[in-house]
Amino acid sequence: MSLRLPSALTPPGTVASGSGPEGAESQRSAWLNAVDRFGDYWMLGVFVVMVLVFGFLSPSHDLFTRASWLNISQYAVEFLLLAIGQTFVIITGGIDLSDGAVLGFTGMVAGVVMQGLLNAHTNVTLTTVAGFATALALGAFIGFVNGYLITRLKLPPFIVTLGTLTAIGAGATPLINGGNEVINLPSQIGTIGQTLIGGWIYVPVLVAAVSCVIMGLVLHRTRFGLRTYSIGSNGTGARRAGIKVDNHLVKIYTISGLLAGLAGMMVMANFTDASPLAGQNDELNAIAAVVIGGASLFGGRGHMLGTVVGTFIIALLVTGLVLIGVSGSWQEVATGVIVVAAVAGDQVRLRLAER
């Protein structure tokens, strides 16, 4: 079997995918479908096992408390928002390494804008709205630039978004506000982060959940979603079917940037400040969440429910390990192991299909 490289490492349009099994007997298709289905949902089982293990190992079963849920769900918000966009990107066979950096950058710019408006005695609500508009527009714009470079210059998504990550994360963000946190923000920002709905759901959690449902429906129930899968599954075929592949990819990277901007605002609401450190390395957790959730880095496969489960597995690892008294560094180790296991599982499935 020849080595296949994920298309995120190759420019769009050069996707040289072996189109799967040749002459597979139809009897096998039944159990192969079962393998597919198992491959899609085994992480749900892992999640349940993790909940039980951490739950019963934690002193006085702390995991099953409201405080623990609030903690985990609040922590999951930023990864979930990034992972939603990442799900679309990875299904097309691409990757977006820049979304964590975009999160930090848009948060800082919005913070500075709002600080400036407050200093000029602008209405507080108007200032908050301007902050959101700035972060969303800026995020979308950066995503658009990513998509434009990837499709028009035929550059690999890995390289383009790595460039954006470096230029924005390491370069531009520390230049804003002298590299200091922006703490003079409208009070509404803090209110958004601290308001609990029904005692169980923080507003940012609701925002992430609604985004997730909407984008999940777009992915699984609309023409846009179907075409997203088709591009990752067979890019040439999608072009021949009359799909404007390049435009579609630009839209997807724009959405990813937009959601990173939204995540920037939610992180800001959470901490009631804009930090230049926000979002650092978040892209890795977002990618891990999507891959754990059953998406293939080769494109064509993945689903929103899997991404949600993947995100909560990561959030649970952090909180759960702390609860049972294990150092936070082990969380990174565990995430790494699970990601490798998920990718290995994907490879095994591919090999089974090609045999």
Added chain:
Amino acid sequence: MSLTSDGAPDSTAGDAGTPVIAVRGIAKHFGSIQALRSVDLDVHKGEVVGLIGDNGAGKSTLVNILSGALQPNAGTILLDGQPVTFASSLEARRAGIETVYQDLSLAPDLSVWENIFLGREKTVKGPLRYMGWLDRRAMVREAEADLDRTHIRIGSVNSLAGRLSGGQRQAIAVGRAVSWGSRVLLMDEPTAALGVEQQETVGELIRTVSSHGVPILLITHNLPQVHKLADRVAVLFHGHVVADLRCSEVTVDDMVSWITGAALGTERHAE
């Protein structure tokens, strides 16, 4: 110097009327390489025409021109007698020229019905259509009907295309192509990747489609098969159609000698 046997098709043209698709004087060069010099070809309603020729004879260039992927430097394409030009493969498809590519162009991770409707998805009525909300039920129903017409059983249209056998996938690709009311079907090496039994299946598929009146232009290396399936074969040699042969009147060996140019030498002397 037209080397097509103009006499023979003319006699049948009376029966079949205007050719569904006709090319006249098509030429295409890539830099200094002349891939097609002046190609003339007619395909009539319900006909299966084989396009044969050695590697480099210009087969794929001609297919790419007909399917809109390439634009000719000279010559015209006539569809039902009307001159047409295609700036893209999408325009060719809109005009009714469907191509079944050698690689089938299927997305292995999409279901059968999703593959069939890709690029021409049906959306629901009502406000959700502005979101591009798919009418899955209607597409599943129509996909089943389309595949019934190809007489190939593939189980559920919800199966993933990548999980089907080569013959089944070929059937989906053909079913998809003919489901759009296509006027002519181009098939590029339809059996290259298939076993003997599946080649038979595809042969039946071709007969079924042509019996519905849709003409097929079959591009292939498989001479025994084209001899069995096609009504006529057009032989491309150095960018010309050098022979237009009725399969009932020639043997596979005759075809070989036309492809290699051996027959051409004698024919020229005879002329």
